[in-house]
Amino acid sequence: MKERILGKTGLKSAEIGLGCMGMSEFYGQADEAESVKVIRTAVEKGVTMLDTADMYGRGHNEVLVGKAVQGIRDRIVLATKFGIVRSDDPEKRGVNGSPEYVKQACDASLKRLGVDIIDLYYMHRKDPSTEIEETVSAMAELIKAGKVRHIGLSEVSAHNLKRAHAVYPITAVQAEYSLWTRDIEENGLLDTCRELGIGIVAYSPLGRGFLSGSIESAESLAPDDFRRNNPRFMGENMRKNAMMLAEYKKMAESIGCTPAQLAIAWILAKGEDIVPIPGTKRLKYLEDNINAANFRLTPEQVVRLEKIIDWKHIAGDRYGAEGMKTLDK
Structure with missing residues (x-):
């Protein structure tokens, strides 16, 4: 698989990564043995x-990933995050970006992962009660301490990214980015990343599975799948959004790829500074996602796709009300 360089700090990554969140929570039940096999197979395939x-699985996901990377640690870019604090109520979460918490969270992650250093450490969400300069200064101290190699920010505004980058070079920004979520193109974040030389890591490049074309309705999902309560998958919103899929699937068929591969290929075509991290807990989907690297879209195909999946007409917010409150706008 081809490599991409994220930011000016020299972090290299294969052009497609792997999101591990669903192996522990949010997308229905997962088989831990298969999840470990998915991770190790992904690394074998580049x-x-x-x-x-x-926060994924309240620490379980880091333990799982740590188990999976034993013996292959030197072959991976290990990225994790801090900042979202879980409570007993699954619908309510806090955010903590205080310097003290940053250090505590990093030490806890290192222990769960079973590693000596984290390659890319993200602030998961901005703490509204802590100035971003304080949080980033604490993250920079982790680099000086040899616990972290590069730092990143997740779901940050362009304004706060500039403030953060003035304190210490930010390597990457993680943002939801897909054919049906293109906020970063409009809110200045993508332009700011490119102006400052910061890489973009695109999570949910398949639109939380919507762009795989296989989800018929929220009711068809597992009872504990969080998408059942995601506005875009509910009721009339889902019916409206699904109307775009027929032509989308036809385009994938004409190119000779699957709908999921088409979505990832679109991300790859949007810039060499972007690394999509499609998540899966199943081996059968892993290979499909990885093979998206075999398809290179022409500028004309990109334009056509963006007309078919018109993100301005997608119905519903990308998170529920509580989730939307945590986004840095």
């Missing part, structure tokens, strides 16, 4: 970036 966070 994937280098593995993405996790301390």
Whole structure:
């Protein structure tokens, strides 16, 4: 698989990474043995970036990833995040970006992962009660301490990215980016990343599975799948959004790829500074996602796709009300 360079700090990654969140939570039940096999198979096939966070499965995901990378640690870019604090109520979460918490969270992640250093450490969400300069200064201290190699920010505004980057070079920004979520093109974040020389890691490049074309309705999902309560998958919103899929699937068929591969190929075509991290917990989907690297879209195909999946007409917010409150706008 081809490599891409994220930011000016020299971090290299295969052009497609692996999101590990669903192996622990949010997308229905997962088989831990298969999840470990998915991670190790991904690395065998050339994937280098593995993405996790301390809040996925309340720490379980980091433990799982740590188990999977034993013996192959030197072949991967290990990325994790801090900042979202879980409570007993699954619908309510806090955000903590205080310097003290940054250090505590990093030490806890290192222990769960079973590693000495994290390659890319993200602030998962901005803490509204802590100035971003304080949080980033604490993250920079982790680099000086030899616990972290590169730092990143997730779901940050262009304004706060500039403030953060003035404190210490930010290597990558993680943002939801797909054919049906293109906010970063409009809110200045993509332009700011490119102006400052910061890479973009695109999560949910398949639109939380919508762009795979296989989800018929929210009711068809597992009872504990969070998409059942995601506005875009509910009721009339889902019916409206699904109307775009027929032509989309026809385009994938004409190119000779699957709908999922088409979505990832679109991301790859949007710039050499972007690394998509499609998530999966199943081996059968892993190979499909990785093989998206075999398809290179022409500028004309990109334009056509963006007309078929018109993101301005997607119905519903990308998170529920509580999730939307945590986004840095």
